[in-house]
Amino acid sequence: MDQPPRIGRYSLVRRVGAGGFATVWLARDEQLDAEVAVKILSDNWIEDDDVRRRFLAEGRFLRKVDSLYVVGVHDIGEADDGRPFMVLTYADGGTLADRIKAGPLEIAEVVRIITQVGRGLKHLHARGVLHRDVKPANVLFHTDPAGDRAMLSDLGLGKSLAEVSRITMPGGTPAYVAPEQVRGERLDHRADLYSLGAVAYAAFTGQPPYGVASLSAVMQIETPPPSMATLREEISDAIDVVVRRALEPDRDKRWLDLDSFLNALRDAHTTGEIPPGLVPAAEMPTPATPSADVDQATALASANQSTVAAPPKRSARGRVLAALLAVLLAAAGGYGGYQLVLTRPVQVEYNKLAVEVPRDWSQKAERADGPALLVSTSTADWDKSTDVDGVYLGVTSGSSLPSTTTPPPGCSAVQGETQTIDDRQAVLFRYPCPSGHTVFERFIQLRDGKLLQVQVRDDNPEHRQSVLDSASYAP
Structure with missing residues (x-):
């Protein structure tokens, strides 16, 4: 059947791709005046319930993920001829x-x-x-x-x-x-x-x-x-x-x-x-089978210990982590246990500072004066690029909240947003950065003329917000 000039509020501009089950069109969202991609089920599959189910399942899968690096689904609907369609982020740079x-x-x-x-x-x-x-x-x-x-x-x-x-x-x-x-x-x-x-x-x-x-x-x-x-x-x-x-x-x-x-x-x-x-994983030492008195809670508590390893020691650290993961797998019951271990946040504490971070942020650096704590995927690269996931917490002197700040390297300066966090005044800065990250930095007014500074870098919006909100200081 012929392709209509529009589907709902989306006017179709030109076809940009086609596969075995669907066709993708460049379209314009007339309400938002924006370019989008509209993926439409091919007409020869319109009566196939299994294909329709898979098509809609893809939309549901994509909706589960809020990531800069996964095509986003903005709308799902059904054309006048009964074919389902989904509206996606338009990829203007090709494949x-x-x-x-x-x-x-x-x-x-x-x-x-x-x-x-x-x-x-x-x-x-x-x-x-x-x-x-x-x-x-x-x-x-x-x-x-x-x-x-x-x-x-x-x-x-x-x-x-x-x-x-x-x-x-x-x-x-x-x-x-x-x-x-x-x-x-x-x-x-x-x-x-x-x-x-x-x-x-x-x-x-x-x-x-x-x-x-x-x-x-x-x-x-x-x-x-x-x-x-x-x-x-x-x-x-x-x-x-x-x-x-x-x-x-x-x-x-x-x-x-x-x-x-x-x-x-x-x-x-x-x-x-x-x-x-x-080295191949097969050459890594095989960990001993955990004894009966090592329960899952104990194993998870052990996994919560963040470590800092200098590059020359990384191979040993990698073997320790591999062995620990194998223990956790045995304790937690196979792959389901693996998912639990990798997705469950880790509580990191130092000198009255505390924060919950993703488990793969496995390096940390501490500084007694301040105090200050950095937890990251790479503490060595933190000052070089914003393209590194992590969080910095520090206590500084300040009788009032800052109105301006110095953004991370390469990021744009922005105006702060005033907030209230647990009855304390705060200000949040959201810096757009060339790496694609949006860096969050929050200052919270503490007692005795001090400020808690929290800077989070993560391209996953959900992780970024949860890490930011979990940061605390208990003098």
Whole structure:
């Protein structure tokens, strides 16, 4: 049937893409005077209830995630002909597949893109969803004043973690799908990690890691792909081994989680050195089985201890964390326990300062004068870039709240918003930053002419607000 010129309040401008089940149009939201993307179920599937269900399920999955790095769903409806549609963030910068075809990408640009896609996956996983079809065509770019931003799209194969804890039907794109997904095994976050590694390989080299054209061929993969340096000379050995570990066919030999992969990729790029402790997981020491008197509460309490490790000691720290996670898995009951451990906030305390943070913020720095506390994914990079998740708490002298502040490096100065926090006067500054982060900084008036300063950097709005609100000082 012919495409109507409009659907509801959205006037269709031109078709920008089409797949097996849906067509995507550039459209204009006439009420908001804004460009959007409208994804419409293809007319030949209108009578297929299962396809309609999957189409709407994708919209529900996307609505669960509020992330800069996942395409947002703004509206869902039904056209006059009965076809369901959803209104999405318009990606005006094309796809990663387009950029790979156009020619070699700069190494730093690939690291930035993979980091942003990885953050999108982290946010999906935190909401209980696996993507299952991460590939260059599903990485879109949206431009804003700070530059372009990579976003994950197309959750047509997305599954909730509850569903993938059971045997699932094979699916995915052969060049980028994890072998265990093709075999229909029970899946976890490592399936998306593998696909992200495959996307990184393609972005660095211009071609996918394996020349496979069918799902059956994926099942024959037994070793990591050839070195990327054989395809592109300027790729360092450090980056090569980091990416290829993500592509281990045996998921137990891959990176432990997305943060491990992304942090190692960043370190390999910035230092040019192979990250310490880069060994297959199978070579890590096997932790002892926890004794009967070690219960789950005790294990979780142990996991709440934040640590600071100098780079040369990172390999030992990584082995300790891997061993601890295995203990927690045994105590908490498999993958469900893993989800509990990674998503449950950690209470960090120091010198009367306290804050609850995501568990992957595993480094902290303390300063007695003030006092002050920094908890982050990388304390060493906190002063270099706002593209690092974390929180800083400090007590400073001040008889009144500041009206202006010095924003973090590269961020824009803004006016503060007056607030009341537990009957105390406060001011909040929201700094837009080139990295895509929105940095929150709050000052709370304390007794005795002091201020509590709290600065939070996180591209996940929910995490950012919860960390900010949890910060406290009890003199």
